[in-house]
Amino acid sequence: MAIILSTNQPILSIKNLEKSYGVNQVLNGIDLSVYKGQIIGYIGPNGAGKSTTVKIMLGLEQNYSGQVEIFGSDIANEPVEYKRRVGYVPEVADLYDNLTAHEYLTFIGELYGVDSDSVDQKAQKLMSLFGLEDVYHSRISSFSKGMKQKTLIISSLLHNPDLLFLDEPIGGLDANSVMVFKEVLAQLAAQGKTIFYSSHIMDVVEKISNRIILLNEGRIVADGSFEELKQKNQEGTLEEIFNQLTGFDEHKDMAEQFVSIVQEM
Amino acid sequence: MKEFPTLKFLNRFKWVFEKMGVQYPLLRSILQVKLTMDQRRVPTIFDQSNAKKKDQNHFLKSLGLYAFYGLFLIPFIVMGNQYLFQMSMLFGLMMFIVMTSMISDFSTVLLDVRDRTILSTRPVNRKTISTAKALHIIIYLFFITFAMVGIPLIVSLFTKGILFAFLLLLAVVLVDIFVVVMTSFLYFFVLRFFDGEKLKDIINYVQIGLSISLIVGYQILIRAFEFVDLEVSFSPDWWHIFFPPIWFAAPFEVWLGSAGGPLLFFYSALAFVVPVIALIIYVKLMPVFENHLQKLSDHGGQKQRKRKWSYSTLLKLICYTKQERAFFRFASLMLSKEREFRLKVYPSLGLSLVFPFIFLFNEFQNKSLEEVASGNFYLSLYFGSIMIPTAVIMLKYSGTYKGAWIYRTMPVEDYKYLYKGMLKAFIVKLYVPIFLFVGAVFLWIYGGSILEDLLAIFLSTCLYVALCFTMIRGTLPFSESFEVAQQSEGWTTLPFIILLGGFWVIHLFVLNLAYGVLGYIVILMLGNLVAWRKIVR
Numbered sequence: 001m002a003i004i005l006s007t008n009q010p011i012l013s014i015k016n017l018e019k020s021y022g023v024n025q026v027l028n029g030i031d032l033s034v035y036k037g038q039i040i041g042y043i044g045p046n047g048a049g050k051s052t053t054v055k056i057m058l059g060l061e062q063n064y065s066g067q068v069e070i071f072g073s074d075i076a077n078e079p080v081e082y083k084r085r086v087g088y089v090p091e092v093a094d095l096y097d098n099l100t101a102h103e104y105l106t107f108i109g110e111l112y113g114v115d116s117d118s119v120d121q122k123a124q125k126l127m128s129l130f131g132l133e134d135v136y137h138s139r140i141s142s143f144s145k146g147m148k149q150k151t152l153i154i155s156s157l158l159h160n161p162d163l164l165f166l167d168e169p170i171g172g173l174d175a176n177s178v179m180v181f182k183e184v185l186a187q188l189a190a191q192g193k194t195i196f197y198s199s200h201i202m203d204v205v206e207k208i209s210n211r212i213i214l215l216n217e218g219r220i221v222a223d224g225s226f227e228e229l230k231q232k233n234q235e236g237t238l239e240e241i242f243n244q245l246t247g248f249d250e251h252k253d254m255a256e257q258f259v260s261i262v263q264e265m
Numbered sequence: 266m267k268e269f270p271t272l273k274f275l276n277r278f279k280w281v282f283e284k285m286g287v288q289y290p291l292l293r294s295i296l297q298v299k300l301t302m303d304q305r306r307v308p309t310i311f312d313q314s315n316a317k318k319k320d321q322n323h324f325l326k327s328l329g330l331y332a333f334y335g336l337f338l339i340p341f342i343v344m345g346n347q348y349l350f351q352m353s354m355l356f357g358l359m360m361f362i363v364m365t366s367m368i369s370d371f372s373t374v375l376l377d378v379r380d381r382t383i384l385s386t387r388p389v390n391r392k393t394i395s396t397a398k399a400l401h402i403i404i405y406l407f408f409i410t411f412a413m414v415g416i417p418l419i420v421s422l423f424t425k426g427i428l429f430a431f432l433l434l435l436a437v438v439l440v441d442i443f444v445v446v447m448t449s450f451l452y453f454f455v456l457r458f459f460d461g462e463k464l465k466d467i468i469n470y471v472q473i474g475l476s477i478s479l480i481v482g483y484q485i486l487i488r489a490f491e492f493v494d495l496e497v498s499f500s501p502d503w504w505h506i507f508f509p510p511i512w513f514a515a516p517f518e519v520w521l522g523s524a525g526g527p528l529l530f531f532y533s534a535l536a537f538v539v540p541v542i543a544l545i546i547y548v549k550l551m552p553v554f555e556n557h558l559q560k561l562s563d564h565g566g567q568k569q570r571k572r573k574w575s576y577s578t579l580l581k582l583i584c585y586t587k588q589e590r591a592f593f594r595f596a597s598l599m600l601s602k603e604r605e606f607r608l609k610v611y612p613s614l615g616l617s618l619v620f621p622f623i624f625l626f627n628e629f630q631n632k633s634l635e636e637v638a639s640g641n642f643y644l645s646l647y648f649g650s651i652m653i654p655t656a657v658i659m660l661k662y663s664g665t666y667k668g669a670w671i672y673r674t675m676p677v678e679d680y681k682y683l684y685k686g687m688l689k690a691f692i693v694k695l696y697v698p699i700f701l702f703v704g705a706v707f708l709w710i711y712g713g714s715i716l717e718d719l720l721a722i723f724l725s726t727c728l729y730v731a732l733c734f735t736m737i738r739g740t741l742p743f744s745e746s747f748e749v750a751q752q753s754e755g756w757t758t759l760p761f762i763i764l765l766g767g768f769w770v771i772h773l774f775v776l777n778l779a780y781g782v783l784g785y786i787v788i789l790m791l792g793n794l795v796a797w798r799k800i801v802r
Contacts, residue, residue: 058386062556083388094382098302110294111387139305 041209145172352514592686605664669744
């Protein structure tokens with residue numbers, strides 16, 4: 001890539017980001033700087049504002065207050081160019097599933113300005129690495145959940161992006177594919193790519209991220225490596241830290257109630 | 266993906282788009298994908314086995330149908346020189362057909378929320394996306410309109426001359442713009458005030474309403490031709506302003522016809538000005554519209570569950586086991602909530618409601634109220650059951666057919682409860698309302714003496730439903746996709762429609778016997794008892 005970034009210049013910086021839907025304030029002032037090579041585990045309970053932040057960064061949501069800079073330029077002023085270097089795996093498998101994987105992936109490649117022959121080759125190779133070479137010319141609507149997810153992952157990487165937004169990317173993937181994918185992320189990060197990984201599966205986040213950001217009620221309540229969070233909160237696992245920081249300690253109680261209701265007849 | 270001739274044609278205007286600030290190669294890719302998907306918009310689920318089969322162009326096939334509709338426009342062109350009247354009819358029909366297809370076939374395209382995640386997250390500018398969307402609609406409309414108007418246009422060229430044909434062409438384009446913008450405004454307003462679910466419901470009801478009016482309108486149209494011989498004195502009036510087809514017909518009268526006057530000039534002006542202004546507003550509002558489109562993916566907020574009148578007592582009377590009651594409730598929810606099912610079945614229900622009256626009106630045309638009341642035309646209530654065979658077949662389909670795994674994984678002792686519950690729900694939810702309404706009207710006309718006849722009709726319908734069930738015996742309800750519904754199924758219902766005639770004839774026959782109807786009721790009760798035991802399993 002032609003753009004030279006000094007190591008201390010952030011890839012992504014968010015300043016005082018606020019967003020509300022009507023009276024409902026979703027983001028209450030987020031400040032965040034992300035640097036090259038980081039794998040951010042972006043976690044938080046449902047409704048904490050994770051998806052909203054990601055959507056704003058991808059230009060899917062306007063009307064926010066605050067500033068979002070990606071690759072050094074404000075995305076409100078330059079809403080298109082930065083996307084050339086951004087990849088995205090959405091939480092919901094939104095695909096044009098009437099198309100075949102071949103058609104879809106070449107289309108996506110073309111949208112990034114890659115010419116269709118080279119995308120085609122690249123897509124085919126990536127598909128076969130994921131064991132999908134046989135269905136490359138089948139319609140996506142016939143795919144299983146895991147196959148769709150793999151297609152989505154491939155479509156987010158076709159243009160060799162520098163910044164990746166992944167929203168629950170491993171849903172439906174089998175254990176082996178998950179291992180491959182985790183390793184891919186680690187190697188991409190080692191080569192200087194930045195990854196924004198948002199998920200509810202704490203074990204995975206704990207393992208793959210080198211920085212964890214915990215969001216609660218539209219605010220960042222924790223930011224640091226897993227080790228740092230562990231020291232600060234005196235808990236053993238990310239799950240426990242998560243529970244502690246989001247003020248949730250009644251899981252045993254609730255489980256007991258749940259089971260007793262199940263047993264009522 | 267194949268090269269579309271349409272897109273090759275578009276290449277010539279590349280420079281125009283680039284001047285507008287559109288990323289032309291991307292625009293082209295997007296359109297190519299969209300057109301490819303249009304062609305495939307039929308089966309998607311069962312094609313894993315024949316994925317390599319050649320694409321069939323379903324869209325092109327549907328154009329044939331539009332061309333056929335178009336033939337009905339020709340009479341309005343050739344029949345005379347009452348331009349205002351003729352052309353109003355023509356544009357009315359055309360607007361109706363275009364609007365129907367916009368709403369029923371193209372809503373999915375207009376309201377595709379996947380566009381946001383797939384296109385907007387990529388380096389494509391807004392202008393390119395909205396231009397692609399607009400072009401997609403234009404291409405679609407172009408084909409539909411010209412499939413429909415093509416032949417009439419040629420006919421008009423030869424019978425009415427070049428000026429007429431030119432005017433027609435221009436008016437058709439304006440009508441198209443008008444319809445598209447109006448449809449979008451409709452969506453816009455609904456989305457402004459309601460959520461996506463509501464919009465889907467409204468689209469659904471519009472589709473149902475339009476298909477009913479298409480058939481009823483056809484009936485009226487046939488009757489309208491009877492007036493054609495009469496001298497139509499159709500002069501412009503101020504209240505015509507509420508009928509857009511008349512605006513578009515006005516220029517024909519002004520330039521080619523005999524009439525004139527300020528009102529007609531005003532309408533002609535409207536025909537040109539309104540679509541253009543509407544288009545400008547539309548383009549300006551496009552971004553706002555796109556934002557509202559987000560709502561489509563939002564699921565409605567918490568809804569207060571309305572405490573409805575509970576069936577439970579009634580339910581115990583008609584369903585005798587717990588499981589049957591459960592299936593009854595489930596089926597009645599499916600019948601009333603599932604949009605695709607509603608779309609396929611409700612139009613014919615509407616017809617069931619209308620048909621008896623159409624026959625009754627025919628009856629009234631020749632006779633006085635007293636004469637009618639002394640006859641036995643209330644038996645046309647049997648026509649209300651004519652939709653039953655088709656509707657019963659539809660019971661095995663559903664838009665959410667994949668949910669049918671529950672039948673297999675549940676400990677269902679005997680599927681007969683499932684079938685009984687479903688059929689009873691069908692009768693109670695879909696047939697009874699129609700029966701009660703039409704029956705009430707007939708009761709008002711014919712008096713209390715037909716009560717026993719109504720009972721006999723109701724009982725024979727119940728029996729009829731059980732008999733119709735044989736068509737779907739062995740399949741699970743709501744378990745197949747509508748897309749596999751075969752055209753040939755239309756024929757399997759034919760014997761059952763004849764059977765319905767049989768019921769009518771028997772009823773006519775027993776009317777002549779002393780206590781015949783009462784006896785018939787007893788026989789029907791026994792018949793129901795046997796049929797529901799023996800057949801519905």
